[in-house]
Amino acid sequence: MRTVFYDEIVKKIKNEVININCKPSQHLLDLYEKGIHNETDGRSKNILCILKENSLIASEKMIPICQDTGTLVALVYLGKDIKLDKGFLLDAICQGVSEGYKDGYLRKSIVNNPIERINTNNNLPPVVHTFITNDDQLTIIIMAKGAGSENMSSLKMMAPSSGIDGIREFVIDTVRKAGPNPCPPISLGIGIGSNFEGVALLAKQALVKDLISDKLSYHNDYEILENEILDELNNLNIGPQGFGGKTGVFEVKILMEPCHIASLPVAVNINCHVLRHARIEF
Amino acid sequence: MKIQAPISKSMLNEIKSGDFLYISGTIYTARDAAHKKLAELINLNKELPFDLKGAIIYYSGPSPASPGNIVGSIGPTTSYRMDKYTPDLLKQGLSVVIGKGKRSKEVIDSLVEYKAIYCAAYGGAGAYLASKIKSIIPVAFEELGPEAIYKLEVEDFPVIVVNDLWGNDLYESRGKI
Numbered sequence: 001m002r003t004v005f006y007d008e009i010v011k012k013i014k015n016e017v018i019n020i021n022c023k024p025s026q027h028l029l030d031l032y033e034k035g036i037h038n039e040t041d042g043r044s045k046n047i048l049c050i051l052k053e054n055s056l057i058a059s060e061k062m063i064p065i066c067q068d069t070g071t072l073v074a075l076v077y078l079g080k081d082i083k084l085d086k087g088f089l090l091d092a093i094c095q096g097v098s099e100g101y102k103d104g105y106l107r108k109s110i111v112n113n114p115i116e117r118i119n120t121n122n123n124l125p126p127v128v129h130t131f132i133t134n135d136d137q138l139t140i141i142i143m144a145k146g147a148g149s150e151n152m153s154s155l156k157m158m159a160p161s162s163g164i165d166g167i168r169e170f171v172i173d174t175v176r177k178a179g180p181n182p183c184p185p186i187s188l189g190i191g192i193g194s195n196f197e198g199v200a201l202l203a204k205q206a207l208v209k210d211l212i213s214d215k216l217s218y219h220n221d222y223e224i225l226e227n228e229i230l231d232e233l234n235n236l237n238i239g240p241q242g243f244g245g246k247t248g249v250f251e252v253k254i255l256m257e258p259c260h261i262a263s264l265p266v267a268v269n270i271n272c273h274v275l276r277h278a279r280i281e282f
Numbered sequence: 283m284k285i286q287a288p289i290s291k292s293m294l295n296e297i298k299s300g301d302f303l304y305i306s307g308t309i310y311t312a313r314d315a316a317h318k319k320l321a322e323l324i325n326l327n328k329e330l331p332f333d334l335k336g337a338i339i340y341y342s343g344p345s346p347a348s349p350g351n352i353v354g355s356i357g358p359t360t361s362y363r364m365d366k367y368t369p370d371l372l373k374q375g376l377s378v379v380i381g382k383g384k385r386s387k388e389v390i391d392s393l394v395e396y397k398a399i400y401c402a403a404y405g406g407a408g409a410y411l412a413s414k415i416k417s418i419i420p421v422a423f424e425e426l427g428p429e430a431i432y433k434l435e436v437e438d439f440p441v442i443v444v445n446d447l448w449g450n451d452l453y454e455s456r457g458k459i
Contacts, residue, residue, distance in 0.1 A: 050404055058355070058409035067345045067355035067408040067428075105354055107345035107428050117315065119427050148360045148383075148405065180453055181360050181383035183405035237456060241405060242383070243442065244456030274406045 002136040004282045006087040012280050013096025013142065017072060018104035020276040021064045021144050024055035028275050035185060035240065035247035044245030051240065051273060066274045069106035070144035072097045072126040075205065077215050081136035090128060098122040129201060133215065141208050144276040149182035155200055158264040167192060167266050168229060174268045175233050175249065180242020183272035187251040191267040194257040199265035202255045207271050209253040211279045222254040284438070288336035289377045291397045297443055299450035303401060304438040309338040313359050315429040317367040324370050331422030331431055335375035343428035353418045355408030358382040365389050372396040380441055384453050394449045401441035414439040
C-alpha cells in the first residue's frame with residue numbers, strides 16, 4: 001500500500017482549481033494562435049485576438065478567464081493499493097474545491113436543488129467520478145465546466161443501423177443547433193458505445209482524452225475520424241462567437257467502448273473555447 | 283460607433299445589425315433569477331429597483347472582485363434563458379439588452395415592436411470586459427449573490443449588434459454583413 005496525505009490532496013486541488021480558472025494552458029494559447037492564423041475574415045480574426053488577450057489579462061491579474069468558473073468535475077483514477085493517512089478522499093476533494101473557489105475569488109455557481117435553487121455559496125458539491133485502477137497510483141483530473149456549453153450538449157440512443165453516418169449527422173446537428181450559444185470556438189468530447197449513463201461519462205472523458213491516454217481501457221486511436229468531423233463542423237461557417245468564419249470548433253475527441261447488440265449510444269459534450277483542465281498526480 | 287447610455291429610442295434608428303458599439307455610461311446586470319423577480323414585480327404592478335425606460339440590461343453574473351480590482355470576470359451569459367421574460371421588460375421601455383447567443387422569434391419580434399436592440403458581448407472574455415468597468419454597486423436582490431442586479435458604470439464597453447429595429451439577425455446573416 002502507498003500512503004497519500006489528505007492535506008496534500010486539499011492543497012493541490014485548491015491550487016489547481018485556481019490555476020485552471022485564471023491561467024490559460026499553453027495548449028489553449030496555441031489553439032487561439034492557430035485560429036488567428038487560419039481566419040481570413042477581419043471580424044473573426046479580431047474576435048480570436050480579443051479572446052486570446054482576455055486569457056492573458058486573466059493570467060496577469062489572476063482573475064478568472066470567464067466569470068462562469070463552472071461546476072467542478074473530478075475524474076478520480078484510484079489505485080487499489082492507495083490509502084489515505086487520514087480522513088475520506090471525497091472530503092479532501094470537496095475541501096480543496098471550496099477553498100479554491102473562496103480564496104481564488106471564483107464565482108460560486110452551484111444551487112442546492114434544481115427546483116429550490118438556493119446558492120450553496122461554496123461551489124459544492126463537485127461532480128466526482130471514480131475509476132478503480134490496478135496499481136498504487138492516485139491521479140485526479142479536474143475540469144471547470146461552464147454551463148453555457150454544458151447546456152448545449154446532447155445524448156442520443158441510436159439504432160445500430162445508423163452507423164457512422166448517423167453518428168456524424170447527430171454530431172453536426174448538435175453543433176449546428178448550439179450555434180453561438182456555447183461560446184465558440186468549442187471543443188467536442190464525443191462518447192460512442194457503453195450504455196445510457198456510460199456514454200455521457202465517456203463524452204466527458206473524451207474532452208480530456210490527451211490527459212488520460214494511459215488510463216483508458218480500450219484502443220482509442222480515432223484521429224482520422226476526429227479530423228474529418230472537425231473539418232465538416234468548421235465548414236458550417238459558425239466561426240468564433242457564432243458570427244461566421246472557419247474556426248467554430250477547436251478540437252474533436254472521440255472515445256468508444258463496447259455496447260449491447262441492440263444499442264448505439266452517442267453523446268456529445270460541448271466545451272466552450274476556455275478549456276480549463278488539469279491532471280494532478282499524488 | 284461610440285454611444286452614451288441611457289439611450290433614447292430615436293438613437294437606435296442609426297444602429298444596424300453587425301455594427302460594433304462602444305457603450306459608456308450606466309448599465310444594469312440581470313440574469314436568470316433576477317429576471318424571474320423583475321417579471322413578478324411587473325405582474326404585480328410594483329415598483330422596480332431601477333427605471334427600465336431607455337435602460338440597458340446586461341446578462342451577466344460577475345465573479346467576486348479580488349483585492350485591488352474593481353470587479354472580477356464579467357462576461358455575458360447565454361441569452362435564451364431570459365427569452366421568457368424579455369418581452370415584458372421591453373414593454374417597460376428597455377432600450378438595449380446585451381448577452382450572447384440566439385434569441386427566440388418572440389423576442390426578435392418584441393424588439394421590433396417596442397423599438398429596442400439586442401447585442402452580443404464577447405463570451406468567455408470576462409477578464410477583458412472587466413477592464414471596461416469603472417464601478418459596480420449592487421442595487422437589488424443581493425441575496426442572489428452573482429445573480430443580484432448590479433449597477434455598472436462602463437467606458438467603451440464593446441458589443442456587436444445582433445438584432446436591430448428592423449428584425450435583422452447577425453447570427454442568421456453571419457459573414458454576409
